[in-house]
Amino acid sequence: MKGMAEPTAHPEPAARPGHTAQQARTQAAIIAAAIASLAADPKATMGEIARAAGVGRATIHRYFPERADLLKSLVDLALRNASAAHQRARLTEGTAREAVARLCSEYAELGPLQAILMAGALPDEEMDAHPLNAPQNAEVAAVLPRGHADGSLDPTLDEAWFMGTIWAYTTLAFEYMYQPGANRHAVVSEYLRRVDRAIRT
Amino acid sequence: MKGMAEPTAHPEPAARPGHTAQQARTQAAIIAAAIASLAADPKATMGEIARAAGVGRATIHRYFPERADLLKSLVDLALRNASAAHQRARLTEGTAREAVARLCSEYAELGPLQAILMAGALPDEEMDAHPLNAPQNAEVAAVLPRGHADGSLDPTLDEAWFMGTIWAYTTLAFEYMYQPGANRHAVVSEYLRRVDRAIRT
DNA sequence: ACATTTTGAGACAATAAAGTCTCATAATGG
DNA sequence: CCATTATGAGACTTTATTGTCTCAAAATGT
Numbered sequence: 386m387k388g389m390a391e392p393t394a395h396p397e398p399a400a401r402p403g404h405t406a407q408q409a410r411t412q413a414a415i416i417a418a419a420i421a422s423l424a425a426d427p428k429a430t431m432g433e434i435a436r437a438a439g440v441g442r443a444t445i446h447r448y449f450p451e452r453a454d455l456l457k458s459l460v461d462l463a464l465r466n467a468s469a470a471h472q473r474a475r476l477t478e479g480t481a482r483e484a485v486a487r488l489c490s491e492y493a494e495l496g497p498l499q500a501i502l503m504a505g506a507l508p509d510e511e512m513d514a515h516p517l518n519a520p521q522n523a524e525v526a527a528v529l530p531r532g533h534a535d536g537s538l539d540p541t542l543d544e545a546w547f548m549g550t551i552w553a554y555t556t557l558a559f560e561y562m563y564q565p566g567a568n569r570h571a572v573v574s575e576y577l578r579r580v581d582r583a584i585r586t
Numbered sequence: 587m588k589g590m591a592e593p594t595a596h597p598e599p600a601a602r603p604g605h606t607a608q609q610a611r612t613q614a615a616i617i618a619a620a621i622a623s624l625a626a627d628p629k630a631t632m633g634e635i636a637r638a639a640g641v642g643r644a645t646i647h648r649y650f651p652e653r654a655d656l657l658k659s660l661v662d663l664a665l666r667n668a669s670a671a672h673q674r675a676r677l678t679e680g681t682a683r684e685a686v687a688r689l690c691s692e693y694a695e696l697g698p699l700q701a702i703l704m705a706g707a708l709p710d711e712e713m714d715a716h717p718l719n720a721p722q723n724a725e726v727a728a729v730l731p732r733g734h735a736d737g738s739l740d741p742t743l744d745e746a747w748f749m750g751t752i753w754a755y756t757t758l759a760f761e762y763m764y765q766p767g768a769n770r771h772a773v774v775s776e777y778l779r780r781v782d783r784a785i786r787t
Numbered sequence: 788a789c790a791t792t793t794t795g796a797g798a799c800a801a802t803a804a805a806g807t808c809t810c811a812t813a814a815t816g817g
Numbered sequence: 818c819c820a821t822t823a824t825g826a827g828a829c830t831t832t833a834t835t836g837t838c839t840c841a842a843a844a845t846g847t
Contacts, residue, residue, distance in 0.1 A: 441795040553754035583784050642825040
């Protein structure tokens with residue numbers, strides 16, 4: 386029986402996850418565990434992630450054939466979260482200074498996945514290659530000239546330092562926010578104050 | 587002759603490098619290559635570093651038995667450089683605000699090795715374990731209360747955000763400084779201005 | 788309760804980098 | 818110029834991780 390010349394049949398058209406409820410749960414558990422594990426250690430191994438997810442290592446490979454596929458999913462998720470944050474921040478409304486304040490408030494609501502992204506645990510190539518990356522940077526960068534026009538942002542600030550300042554303080558905020566005895570509210574409010582002070586007129 | 591039962595003899599008491607001029611040159615070449623390679627790619631392999639140094643891979647292991655030993659040397663070198671910068675900055679003289687300005691000026695003079703350190707390419711454990719690390723942080727941190735006393739630094743700034751601000755802007759400055767068409771002087775002067783604006787009263 | 792899908796566990800091969808060893812050759816210093 | 822020392826190159830072992838495969842057991846939904 387076994388030896389028959391069946392053309393191997395490929396019985397399933399590959400396990401396209403996401404169909405059944407169980408698959409959705411498993412995939413969610415894997416992603417959650419990946420976020421937690423990579424936050425703790427940027428170079429967490431597949432085995433560690435599997436253990437954290439309470440899942441067999443082979444199961445992860447069913448959903449994400451290669452490690453790179455898993456990381457790619459995380460980048461995609463993070464950038465889609467960020468995109469939603471940008472929309473909620475309504476970057477083109479009010480003064481530029483107010484827009485940045487709203488932006489940072491929204492950033493602060495994002496979870497540990499963003500912290501990983503900011504901290505550089507995900508491969509930059511995936512970031513750069515992602516279709517949402519460039520447009521999103523452009524949206525934020527566009528706030529600066531508007532701030533120069535409406536007089537709400539420091540006229541001596543150029544694009545690189547503007548973006549860098551926001552990035553740097555956001556990274557710091559995430560770092561402080563997820564530390565043991567941190568007071569989340571205090572961190573966020575100081576974060577907003579620091580950014581404002583750094584970029585305002 | 588060869589086959590004789592010589593007890594292997596261990597002729598040299600291990601190659602303690604640093605004695606001869608050639609050894610000094612070789613070691614210097616390795617360290618320089620390691621800095622350059624790690625700056626380009628934080629996870630450069632021993633083979634890549636060896637190639638960059640124009641040296642056999644085995645030779646690197648003669649000087650640094652394990653990769654960790656090489657990284658440790660880099661951490662040590664970087665921290666000793668930083669230490670010298672701290673001394674030149676005379677952190678206890680003048681107003682605290684002026685002290686920070688001098689500190690950042692000195693930081694800006696440090697080379698790509700510091701950039702690697704700031705960018706996190708070196709293992710944090712080595713950093714934390716290094717005897718120079720804690721005292722140096724303390725030196726810098728001590729500037730803040732002095733600035734509160736002499737009225738030159740933002741009274742709402744706490745230690746974590748003070749240190750974080752300096753760290754973040756220094757990282758940014760190194761990043762901009764070593765980019766292709768960068769104007770070093772412009773980067774440094776903007777760096778100093780940004781830090782001052784972020785921490786002054 | 789049953790047929791199907793999904794999983795966990797373990798064995799396995801493939802890969803990549805680190806670390807070890809040897810030896811002929813080149814550089815060094817006296 | 819010669820004895821010594823350091824090096825480069827290559828073969829080799831080791832180790833860690835990734836990715837593949839198989840199969841019995843568990844979960845699922847019908």
